Amino acid sequence: MAVSIAVDAMGGDNAPEAVVAGAAAAAGPGLQILLTGRPEQLGALLAEHRPGGVVRVIPAEDWITMEEGSLASWRRPRSSVAVACQLVRRGQAAAVVSAGSTGGIVATARLRLRALPGVTRPGLAAVLPTSPKPTILIDAGAIADPKPEMLVLFAQLGAAYAEIAHAISEPRVGLLTIGAEPGKGNKLARRAYELLQADPPHGGSPIRFEGNVEGSDLMAGRVDVVVTDGFAGNIALKAIEGAAGFAAGELRAALLGSVTARLGSVLQRRALRDLAARVDRETYGGAALLGMEGTVVVAHGAATAKGVAAACRLAADLARGQITDRIRERLGPGRAVHFRRRT
C-alpha cells in the first residue's frame, strides 16, 4: 500500500539538512514524502540528494524553534509542523514526522488534528529495545498530570501499537509503579490499577492487564506495553538512555585502559559495533503520538538523516497497518453511542 507522509523539514537540531537527507533516503516506491518548510532552501537541499521516490515540497514560511514550548502552536498557525498536520487533516498525508520540540509538536497536533472518538488526550508511545520483542512505554511525555482514566486509554493505544507494529496479539499490559504488589505507588497509580483491572469502559477491547511493573522491569521484556503518566514515563525513558550512554562510556574507558585490553578490543570491534546498533535509538525512529486522526512520529531532536529516515518508515508502517482504525476498534463504540442508546 502506497502512503504519503508529511515531514516537518524545519524541526530538529539538524534541520533542515538532516531532515531533507533522511526524507530523501526514506522515499521509495510505496512511500511519498511531503516536505513542509521554506521552498527555496528545501529545493536546494533536495537537489543535493537523490530521492528514491516522490518528494514534494509544501511551503511553510514559519516554524517552531527547539526552545519554544506548547504556546508556539497558537502563535504560529503556519509553522512547518502545523502545515504538516493540516495535510493530514485534509487527507493528503497519512501521518506526520517531526524532530522538533516534543511540547510544540504535541500542542500543534492537538490543535490541528481531530482526536479519535473516546480519546481525551493523545499519548506518546516510545519503544524500548527489549528481547525478543520490543516494549512500548506510553505515555512518554505528552501529558505530565493525567487523570487515572487516561492511563486506561493509554493501555488501549499502546496495545493497538503493539498489535500493528510488533505483530503481538493480545499484548500484555503492565502499570509502571513502585512496589510489585497491588495498592503500591502514588494516588494516580493506585487508582489506575483499579481501573485497569475492571472491564474497559464503553465496550472497549479487553485489556490483558498483568499488574504492576517497576523501573527495573522496563528493559526486562516482562510485558509488551507499560502504561504510566507522562512525567514518570519521560524521566524513566531518559534515565534509561542516560544509563546506556554511561555504561558505553565506562566500557570504552575500560577497554582502552591497558595494552592487553586494547589488543582485545581490536578483536572485538565488530561484536561491539553490532551491539551499538541494537541499542541505538535512531534505528527505532522515534516516539509515536497516538489517538489522533493520523499518527505523529516525534523523532529525536538530535536526529541525523538516519534517524529521520527511520521515523518516516515507522510512520509509514503505522499508517499501512491502519493504526487509527485499530485504535477505534479497541476503544469500542464509545461514550457518544452509549448516551444515544440510553435516550
Next chain:
Amino acid sequence: MAVSIAVDAMGGDNAPEAVVAGAAAAAGPGLQILLTGRPEQLGALLAEHRPGGVVRVIPAEDWITMEEGSLASWRRPRSSVAVACQLVRRGQAAAVVSAGSTGGIVATARLRLRALPGVTRPGLAAVLPTSPKPTILIDAGAIADPKPEMLVLFAQLGAAYAEIAHAISEPRVGLLTIGAEPGKGNKLARRAYELLQADPPHGGSPIRFEGNVEGSDLMAGRVDVVVTDGFAGNIALKAIEGAAGFAAGELRAALLGSVTARLGSVLQRRALRDLAARVDRETYGGAALLGMEGTVVVAHGAATAKGVAAACRLAADLARGQITDRIRERLGPGRAVHFRRRT
C-alpha cells in the same frame, strides 16, 4: 571516633546468613555492631564467622517479611527492625542498617525514631556512581505523593549528605523534571521549582539551586544532589539499574558471540572486572533515610554479605560525620523558634 550500628539481622532475601556475615566483616576497632534478631540462630551464625570487632546480639523474636508493607510496622512492635530503631532512640546505637522491605523500614523508622525539627517527612537518599563525584538522588521512594515543600526539605537533606559523605562544599542541587526550562514538568515539580528558587524558609542554609535536570542528566554528574518525589525517584533509580543490567547482558552476549571476540575478552577480563566493580551497587552500601534522629541505611533486599558490610560502613561514616547535626544546621532554627520570636 568509635560508633555503634544496630543491624536488623532478619531483614532481606539472604537474612540472616548474609547479614551476619556482612556485619561480622564490617565490625572493627572503631565500629561496634548490635545485631537484632533471634539469639540462638544469630549466635550459631556468629560462631561461623570471625568478627574483626565487637558484635553483640540483641534479642528480637519477631520480624517483618519482604512481602509485608508499611502496616507491619504497627502490627510488629518487637520486629528486628523496630528493636534496632529503639536502640538508636535509647542512645545505644548511632544508626540502623536493614536489608528488609523499604516500605516496612521507612514506616518503622517513622514510628520509632524522632524526626529532626522541621522534618515533616524523612527522605530516602540513593547514590548514583557518577564521575568524578557521586550524585545523590532524593527521594528514592520514601513518599510517593509529597507536598512541594518537602522537595525543598529533601534538597537540604541531600546537601547535608553530599557534604558529609562526599566532602562536597556547597553542593549543587537540581530538580528532576521533564524539559530543561523553568515551568516544565508536572504541577508538583513546577511549584517545587518556585520554592527552590526562593530563599529557604525559617533561616535554613542557602540552597545552590541549578534549575531543572532531566532523566538523561542523572548519570551525567551535572549536579551533586537531584531532588524529586519518591514515585519518579524510585522509578528512575530502578530504571537505571535495569538499563545497566541490560547493557551488561548485551555486552556479554556480544563478547561471547564469535571466536575472535572470545579471544579478545580473555585479554580484557581484568578491565571488565574493574568496570563491574565500579557500577556494582553493592559497593555503595544502600540508600540512607535522612531526617530522623539517627540515620537508617536501607541495603538492597538481595544484598550479599559484601553489600551488608558496605551498608554498615556507610552508616558508620554518616554517624561519624554527624550528619544529623549537619541536617539540623542546614534546616536552621526552624518554625518553632520563629514563632517564639514573634510572640
